[in-house]
Amino acid sequence: MPEHPRSPYRGDTKRAARIAEEQKYGAHHASYRVNRAHDQDMAVGVMMLPVVAAVFLTMAWTATPWHGTYSDHWDRLTVTGVLVSGVSGLVCLVLTVWLAVPLIIGRFRARGAWVHVYEHGAIAEREQGSLYAWPHKNATARFVSWDEPWDSGTRRRPQLWVTFLVDGETICFDGRTGEDRAALSELTVALRTGEVPEEIGVLRAMDAPVPF
Structure with a gap:
């Protein structure tokens, strides 16, 4: 046709x-x-999840004793900060695996x-x-x-x-x-x-x- x-x-x-x-x-x-515009919006939103996950996980890492930033100043560490950033990063990482990866695969397969x-x-x-x-x-x-x-x-x-x-x-x-x-x-x-x-x-x- x-x-x-x-x-x-x-x-x-x-x-x-x-x-x-x-x-x-x-x-x-x-x-x-x-619904082309809706598909594009959803794709952009989901693709941002890996970026957000990386930001939070980096924040959690820089607040740990193993990172050079606070290696000489352990008294400045905040357990709450590490937990909040780490958990937020892990949540975004899980959402990335659950949503972003299937979406990427789906966009190659679907029309x-x-x-x-x-x-x-x-x-x-x-x-x-x-x-x-x-x-x-x-x-x-x-x-x-x-x-x-x-x-x-x-x-x-x-x-x-x-x-x-x-x-x-x-x-x-x-x-x-x-x-x-x-x-x-x-x-x-x-x-x-x-x-x-x-x-x-x-x-x-x-x-x-x-x-x-």
Whole structure:
């Protein structure tokens, strides 16, 4: 399938195609790359963990008797400082192993978040990761726009919220950057939500659904 200049089209994955066939979603219409900015933010945040771990562990090391800084002034050592810095560094190190390493591996293996739209349903998928599948009749899609408090003002946050009628869970596709907004504008049409967003007003990011 050829690429669209605004949001790249591509075929659905084998996993998505199998589920769509099992659920009788019908013909595949298009697939959209979503939440690019969210992925980048998460990657930067997790990649900082090794740096923070190194800082705290260095602080703990410099406060020990084995480091030259205090080797001649043991009376200046603070056990509390060593423990706080050391424990903080170890926590960051554990988080690095638990979060950063899998993320690095995953970024080489996965291709981000996609929404596959079919005649009778849709699938949100992170390849080799989480997946949501729903018939159109079993979910409501809202194209919204809200203002996030940012620095001394606000910034616009267009988003698409999909709420599942079975359990009330909501997943979110963000439109913070130009690429994401382009994909979002097409996805709203594909999911029949309308092209004009519903204005919500000022909203804190913690009160909005987390991007899928």
